[in-house]
Amino acid sequence: MTDHLLEVRNLSVRFHTAAGIVDAVRNVSWHLDRGETLAILGESGSGKSVSASAIMNLIDIPPGEITSGEILFDGNDLLQQTAEERRQVNGKRIAMIFQDPLSHLNPVYPVGWQIAETMRVHGKDPAEANARALDLVRRVGLPNPQQALEKYPHQFSGGQRQRIMIAMALALKPDILIADEPTTALDVTVQAEVLALLEELQAETGMGLLLITHDLGVVAETADRVVVMNRGEIVETGPASEVYHNPRDPYTRRLIAAAPGKGEMRDGNSQGKPLLEMKGVEKAFGSFQALKGVDLTVFPGETVAIVGESGSGKSTLVKTLVRLIEPTAGQATWNGRDLFAMSLKEMRPVRRDIQMVFQDPTQSLNPRMTIFEVISEAWRIHKDVVPRAQWRTRVAELLTQVGLLPDHARRYPHQFSGGQRQRIAIARALALEPKLIVCDEAVSALDVSIQAQVIALLDRLRRDLGIAFIFIAHDLPVVRDFADHVLVMQSGAVVEKGTTREIFENPKSLYTKTLLASGLDPDPEVQAKRRAERKELVDA
Amino acid sequence: MSRLFRQRAVTSLFSLLGLIVLVFFLSRLTGDPTSLFLPIDATDAMRENFRELHGLNDPLLLQFWHYIVDLTHLDFGESIRKARPAIDVVIEAFGWTFQLAIMTMALVAFCAIVLGSIAAFRVGGKFDRLVSLVSLIGASAPDFWIAIVAIVIFSINIGWLPTSGTGSIAHWILPIAVLFIRPFGLILQVVRGSMISALGSAYVKTAKAKGVKNTPIIFVHTLRNAMLPVITVMGDQAAALLNGAVVVETIFGFPGVGKLMIDSILQRDFNVILAAIMVTALAIFIMNLLIDVAYLFLDPRIRY
Structure with missing residues (x-):
């Protein structure tokens, strides 16, 4: 018998899969x-x-199998009960x-x-x-x-x-x-x-x-x-x-x-002439105003984070940047040239300079292409980047650069973990030697430890290759360790912008404050304080 | 909804018009009905008279013009063979085909949905394997062969059922049974596949966590979600039946649209061919509209 409301004792579950037996849990015991x-x-x-x-009772048997253990609830072992019970x-x-x-x-x-x-x-x-x-x-x-x-x-x-x-x-x-x-x-x-x-x-x-x-x-x-x-x-x-x-x-x-959010914050280090300058960008879908006059400036080699909740217009903004969406108003200059006035033919070299990394690496990599094909594909279009004879060596270099092995070029995307797939997506973006990489929630789907590794990789690329990043995220702590500047967006407008330190240490707008107070800190004591702050803000 | 109706009506009208042009001229390429309808020893004057009577002496384009003008008054012309308005002949035959199609499809839908859903619930189980085998055989069996074998066994050897014609309930059994097999096999496969993927959905997990019993999980939670692809295929199969099951109707001497078409083509009864095409086209148009309405009813996310 047990004094607990629910007690799991020595539970082991295995799955018989095509790839062999997987022991999903072994001898797990806990109580509530x-x-x-x-x-x-x-x-x-x-x-x-x-x-x-x-x-x-949600495990399908087969392929699942409960090999040992008890689940005690109300004095009964659930695992011994009938399906109806x-x-x-x-x-x-x-x-x-x-x-x-x-x-x-x-x-x-x-x-x-x-x-x-x-x-x-x-x-x-x-x-x-x-x-x-x-x-x-x-x-x-x-x-x-x-x-x-x-x-x-x-x-x-x-x-x-x-x-x-x-x-x-x-x-x-x-x-x-x-x-x-x-x-x-x-x-x-x-x-x-x-x-x-x-x-x-x-x-x-x-x-x-x-x-x-x-x-x-x-x-x-x-x-x-x-x-x-x-x-x-x-x-x-x-x-x-x-x-x-x-x-x-x-x-x-x-x-x-x-866990992100503990590193040193940056004060911003914009140098030289701006790489990208967007001014008063607007986009309307019918009567819905998705972007309401957004300004964004990115200098070479710096990271600008765009933070906002779903529907804030952050993805729409970067899509206007590569003209996947045509803006209804506003200007943008790329390396001193008018971006929105370019013809499709003139856009081509720009698209080469601006690469994207998306949230879901499973969906953004073609499952029927090898990693070699995935990475070298863009060289078929932009023929002057790497001569064909050097494709193999260059792919190997790129894979090494993102922390994978040259050997991986022969494999298919499904043979990699989520974090590795995101590295492949980054290698593909690097293949065209871009000046700017746009990461659209690129680490949101990854586990915390993997997230840290991918961010460290991006940071290293920024330092070594001088690539600028636009980093779209809904998660503030991730941005805190990585960005030079932060742009906070809400319903299509920029509510606040500043250096990372300014935003995190001295937020001005109520929305930024709420956003910061809503983020969860991994330290239970810090989190308790933050919860009190949030309550005050919500009441206000 | 009414916008959808208008759009469909306009596009359907254009394709129907194209079809009429095609069939009008192609059927006249098969030759002159005069030689088929008049006795071999008919005089030239009699032949001339026949042609004049049925407007076959005019230039082809003029004949077509007359046909279209009459059509705007809903006059589909006379059937040469039956000496009655072509449209009456077609509607009479369509009535038979319609009853046959409805009864067959109702039976197919019921059996395929119930058996397919149960098979999908325990994929790879004995019941699933049996049902899959039967449906595969059904989907690939040639109906002319099954029709003939069925007549040999049930009508000639055992003598339970009439070989052909209409008149009693017994006359319906063999045609329905033969027509049933192929769509049943096909639709059962679609139901099973669609149900297997729907049963893997997250909302099924929620239902189990709520304590919902298996039967409502299959028939209430999952089936309605799995029905969309099934309905599309059912529509196709029903359309094929409404067009008249030419082979089966001919073998069983069933007086439906399929048999009427074949007879009219063989005897160059042009007006009947055209009227039959228009009536079945209208039926298929209405049925597609019903399918769209069914989509709306089944899935609240769909808005036209």
Whole structure:
């Protein structure tokens, strides 16, 4: 028997895949008490979500196999129960919410129907379920609750969708809520709101909260205790603040050290003539004003960060730069020449000078091309960069430059990890010897430790090759260590700009202040202070 | 919605017009109906008279002009063979084909969706393998052969069912059964594939985490999402049936549009051929519109 609300003992799960047997978790043990928040912290592939899937009976067997262990809940071992018994636990006693609420909500049913369904499947009368759905939608803070029930998931914003998921999960007041990366896809200010909502609801109901995350900041903000996982095993466990300040395991130490936002800030070092100058750039899509007169200046060899939440116009701005989108007004000069007046033919050398690295390296690399083909492809178009005889040696050089092996040229993109793919995308950008590289959320999808490595790589390229960077991000700490200047955008306009130090140490606009206070610090004590600041700002 | 209707109507009208031009002139290339309708020993005067009566003496372009002018008054001309307005002959035959197509498709849709969904739920299981095998055989079986074999077995050897014609419920069984096999096999494959990918969706995981039972997960959560590609293929198959299943109707002596077409082509009954094409085109136009409406109904994200 156990005194804990939920206890996982010696759980091992393996998957039989085409590539062989994968031990996803080995001998994992942890417990959760009433009213407590436990965070499972780990990077991709650490197995942090597997025990939660085992609790919810979401592991497909086969290919999955639970080779050992117990999951004790209410004095019973869930793993010994029948499918029907476990179905009755799901949603009623233990509920779960996921990352990316858009794909986790059924697109073809109204959200009210989906929230009420949780209650209907556990035997509540439909009329009663509908009435309670309205209460729930009101409680999680959706605007116009009555109309919201009739709407479909795609008609809500990301944060609202996660609120809907929360309403659905909490419909039957479960004893335990499992939240699997609940705020990863959300903007920082929205993330702070959703986490605050979870905390409020936990205080109201006394439920145990199991939070699965890769983000030390989320742990610092929410967790009482933390379990750190690496490669399917628990490497460390303890109170969140203790683990942060006195990590015992080398992996935990590396993870904490990799967290961005601790380095020296830059004061900006603009030298020479500006490489790029954009003035009063506007773009309207129909009646929607996506850019409202934006100015942007980049000098050779410097990094300008553009920070803003989704819909702020940051990606639209850089697309006007390479004329993937034609601006409706404004000027831009590139190396002293009028960029917006150029013909397509004149644009070609400019496009060679400005290269892009995108967020998702899986989608931006053609899966049917070898790495050699991916990198050398641009040389077929821009014939004067590298003579064909030297393609092989140049590709090998580029791969070495980004920290890969010359041998990798023969492989295909799927044979690499996410971080390696992003290095390949960087090598491809470098192939044309550009003067400016635009990184559009280039590190957002990467694990923290990988993120640090990629940023270090970019910084080295900037110093060694004098390449300028425009670095688009929604994550402030990443920008803090890397940028010379920061541009903060909100709904199509620049609300603040300055050197990195100015922005971080002395933000002027309320929006920048909110953004900074919404960011989560990995240090639980610092985060507690920051939370208080944010509360003041929101109240103001 | 009404904009969609107008757009579709305009484009469809143009393709129909093109089709009429093509069929009008091509069918007249097959020769003169006079030699087929009059006895071998008919005099030249009789032949001349016949041609004059049916307007076959005018220059081709003038004949076409007359046809189009009549068409604007909804006059589709006379059937030479039946000596009745061509449109009446076609509508009568279309009625039979329509009933046959509706009954077949209803049966196909029901069986393919239910069996395909269940097969998809346990991919690689015994039921899945059995259903996949049956559907593969069905999708690749030649219907003329199945029709003949079915007649030999059920009508001649066992003698349960009539060989051909219409008149009783028993007359419908073999044509429906033979027409059923191919679209059933095809649509079942599409349902199964579409369901397998939909069952892997994140919202299915959410439903399981909510404690929803398997049957509603398949038929409420997943099926509606998986139906879009299925409906497209069902539309294609239904269109083929509405066009008249020429081979099957001929073998079973079923008086539908397919058989009417073949007979009219063989006997150079030009007006009937053209009227049949227009009626089936209208039916297919309406059906495509219904498919678009079904899309709207199934997926709230689609707006025309």
